[in-house]
Amino acid sequence: MASRPEVQAPPEIFYNDVEARKYTSSSRIIEIQAKLSERALELLALPDDGVPRLLLDIGCGSGLSGETLSENGHTWIGLDISPSMLDIALEREAEGDLLLSDMGQGLGLRPGVIDGAISISAVQWLCNADKSSHEPRLRLKAFFGSLYKCLARGARAVFQVYPESIAQRELILGSAMRAGFAGGVVVDFPHSSKSRKEYLVLTCGPPSVSTAVPKGKGEDGESSSEDSSGDEDNQTVSISDRHRPKKKQKLNRRGKGREWVMRKKDQMRRKGNVVPPDTKYTARKRKARF
Amino acid sequence: MRLLTHNMLSSNIKGVTNGFPLGIVVEKVIEKPVEMNPDFLKNMFAKIEWKALVDASRSMGYAELPDQVDSSMLDSVEFLQRFHHALLELHLEEGALVCPETGRKFPVNKGIPNMLLHEDEV
Numbered sequence: 001m002a003s004r005p006e007v008q009a010p011p012e013i014f015y016n017d018v019e020a021r022k023y024t025s026s027s028r029i030i031e032i033q034a035k036l037s038e039r040a041l042e043l044l045a046l047p048d049d050g051v052p053r054l055l056l057d058i059g060c061g062s063g064l065s066g067e068t069l070s071e072n073g074h075t076w077i078g079l080d081i082s083p084s085m086l087d088i089a090l091e092r093e094a095e096g097d098l099l100l101s102d103m104g105q106g107l108g109l110r111p112g113v114i115d116g117a118i119s120i121s122a123v124q125w126l127c128n129a130d131k132s133s134h135e136p137r138l139r140l141k142a143f144f145g146s147l148y149k150c151l152a153r154g155a156r157a158v159f160q161v162y163p164e165s166i167a168q169r170e171l172i173l174g175s176a177m178r179a180g181f182a183g184g185v186v187v188d189f190p191h192s193s194k195s196r197k198e199y200l201v202l203t204c205g206p207p208s209v210s211t212a213v214p215k216g217k218g219e220d221g222e223s224s225s226e227d228s229s230g231d232e233d234n235q236t237v238s239i240s241d242r243h244r245p246k247k248k249q250k251l252n253r254r255g256k257g258r259e260w261v262m263r264k265k266d267q268m269r270r271k272g273n274v275v276p277p278d279t280k281y282t283a284r285k286r287k288a289r290f
Numbered sequence: 291m292r293l294l295t296h297n298m299l300s301s302n303i304k305g306v307t308n309g310f311p312l313g314i315v316v317e318k319v320i321e322k323p324v325e326m327n328p329d330f331l332k333n334m335f336a337k338i339e340w341k342a343l344v345d346a347s348r349s350m351g352y353a354e355l356p357d358q359v360d361s362s363m364l365d366s367v368e369f370l371q372r373f374h375h376a377l378l379e380l381h382l383e384e385g386a387l388v389c390p391e392t393g394r395k396f397p398v399n400k401g402i403p404n405m406l407l408h409e410d411e412v
């Protein structure tokens with residue numbers, strides 16, 4: 001196996017045009033990122049009221065994780081440090097707004113406005129010092145401090161991470177706690193080397209029932225589908241009663257479909273407005289949830 | 291970038307105490323129709339800094355938002371449509387965002403604001 005990307009080059013260099021396209025062309029990666037994002041969204045435990053939320057996707061890359069948010073009806077803002085990844089996100093017509101931004105410099109967002117944040121396979125990048133001016137502790141502090149501020153009280157942030165070591169996990173978690181977050185690590189399928197996935201589940205605000213850390217999937221030795229004998233129904237998660245993840249949070253997107261979008265776009269063009277060109281992605285059907 | 295995002299963004303240059311709202315330099319605006327979701331708009335209304343949205347939409351060439359608002363207006367479909375249009379359908383495609391305190395410009399290309407700070411701004 002190739003060495004971890006984080007140790008090879010800084011993210012904005014590692015994810016160049018070639019790597020960004022390779023990453024986003026792999027059906028295996030697309031599927032894995034979608035699954036991780038689904039799980040992160042589930043762990044966000046948003047209220048089950050059908051109301052779309054304003055979410056952040058931190059290290060959004062080419063928009064694979066954001067696509068899961070869109071499919072579930074939410075509106076999102078994605079930020080990433082790699083221009084090449086963001087270019088692919090544009091090409092894929094990501095529905096969220098995109099920002100070229102370095103999370104380690106802190107997020108420039110107003111206080112209390114964001115309903116939740118996910119970050120898929122990105123935060124471990126902050127543990128490296130890619131420039132002489134980089135001090136991982138300070139960058140983690142700037143990041144978590146600014147994230148804490150922009151989240152609404154009681155909102156959650158869920159990070160799927162690949163920490164290199166226990167020390168690295170402690171570094172990330174410790175920075176989050178010092179910023180004021182409550183929470184901890186959820187490990188899905190801890191007994192499987194292939195399926196093991198870690199999520200930091202953080203809640204903004206003082207500890208309460210809702211900040212209790214949910215249980216991981218497969219903690220009791222149940223197997224995952226990747227281990228081939230997976231039994232979906234066994235994969236229960238227990239969270240405090242107030243925030244039990246609802247089975248299907250999918251919002252009812254009574255999509256008006258491609259025809260409606262094309263008609264609206266034509267209307268706007270006739271009015272003389274600049275409208276993006278029609279492509280195969282225009283109003284495409286989103287695949288269903290797993 | 292939609293005005294929804296503009297309404298949330300604030301300049302976090304070191305030393306800046308009030309980085310909101312960012313000024314807008316418009317070079318190109320595009321409109322992308324999206325379906326209206328009244329529940330989302332109602333959820334967002336409480337969070338929106340109204341004056342900043344009105345000013346931003348005017349600088350993007352849309353002058354249909356009222357100066358004064360209160361939550362009872364959310365019952366009016368006409369108001370919701372205007373709010374929706376300003377918040378989610380107008381995109382700043384090319385131009386810049388401007389820090390209100392320092393005048394530092396954050397360029398916007400292909401709809402993506404470049405919010406990266408220089409080392410001495412962190």
Ligand SMILES: C[S@@+](CC[C@H](N)C(=O)[O-])C[C@H]1O[C@@H](n2cnc3c(N)ncnc32)[C@H](O)[C@@H]1O
Nearest residue numbers: 011059061064065080081082102103120122125
């Ligand atoms: C493995 S990709 C994941 C992308 C996306 N979340 C997904 O699920 O497909 C990791 C991303 O984190 C981004 N990243 C790394 N360090 C970053 C930083 N300091 N600020 C913002 N983004 C960063 C990289 O540019 C890359 O796009």
